[in-house]
């Protein structure tokens with residue numbers, strides 16, 4: 544049974560006040576709040592098992608190593624990867640994409656093509672631009688339509704024998720668009736191109752099955768799924784991870800080092816140089832346990848209700864325009880909107896005075912804002928711990944802001 548009050552009680556921050564009002568946290572797209580189980584586990588790690596991993600013969604080091612590796616296995620099961628060594632710990636989505644882009648520098652030659660979409664976060668654009676500068680490869684962009692959805696016929700036209708990698712997000716952070724990634728992956732594979740999926744905005748809402756998707760890489764961030772900041776996962780198919788060179792050199796990632804020749808460790812360690820965020824990696828497993836205990840079915844049901852309710856109520860406000868798919872089954876619980884003649888930043892400042900946290904601006908997706916010819920939007924992004932009552936507060940807050948600013 545999904546008991547929203549019980550769920551909310553798991554998140555200590557949700558009972559605090561902001562500017563004298565109860566916090567209404569609608570900036571979940573930027574980062575999620577953390578349940579007590581996650582917060583407590585961080586303290587527990589430092590109180591009970593803190594030690595460096597993979598090195599010591601002593602008991603604490605073994606305990607820390609076991610907990611870290613058990614978390615890796617938990618994450619493997621969660622995303623249904625075939626092998627545990629296909630699951631690499633990173634510091635987040637950005638790191639994962641940069642790791643793959645850097646690796647492709649040894650594969651690409653001038654004239655090869657990389658496809659991204661017009662819906663990408665800057666962290667799935669800039670690493671590929673840097674790669675193009677290094678290799679002479681060419682970046683091509685899958686266009687979007689007025690609903691903020693990819694134009695699949697254009698995608699098919701862009702794919703060619705020169706396409707070496709396609710990098711697209713599963714869900715857009717700026718508009719909430721749910722992309723048909725299975726179809727994108729299958730089409731890319733017909734041209735033998737690899738596919739990287741940026742799952743930063745998908746993993747808070749669904750459980751990806753990387754084998755069913757058949758993606759070559761899938762990246763996401765721990766901090767958006769109730770886990771600690773500075774954690775993330777790069778899933779890569781074994782064959783690809785064996786093909787790519789290491790990203791960083793250092794301790795942990797070697798087999799043998801001499802001044803003449805160094806050889807690298809097996810997967811996953813080849814890509815995990817240096818002392819990692821040990822407690823973060825362990826606690827990311829705790830966060831995934833927490834979400835699975837809530838249940839992704841429940842999460843989706845609650846978020847779909849919030850999205851439908853908020854969309855209906857906000858659209859009653861004259862002059863308010865929502866960007867992104869109008870068919871709510873093609874988007875997640877994100878509402879990106881503007882009000883005629885009012886700057887999104889001003890709305891955000893007034894909402895904050897009422898204790899309501901939303902994001903304003905370009906959401907690290909400037910090309911989308913350019914497409915719609917706007918400076919930015921107000922983005923309210925919901926989580927399963929949000930309520931209809933909070934949406935009522937948002938709607939009355941937006942009405943008040945509109946009155947004050949027009």
Ligand code: PMP
Pocket residue numbers: 572573634635636637638664666667712714715716741743744764907
């Ligand atoms: N891609 C998408 C779609 C995102 O929403 C984000 C975070 N806003 C990122 C990538 C980057 O994630 P991080 O900052 O955690 O590396």
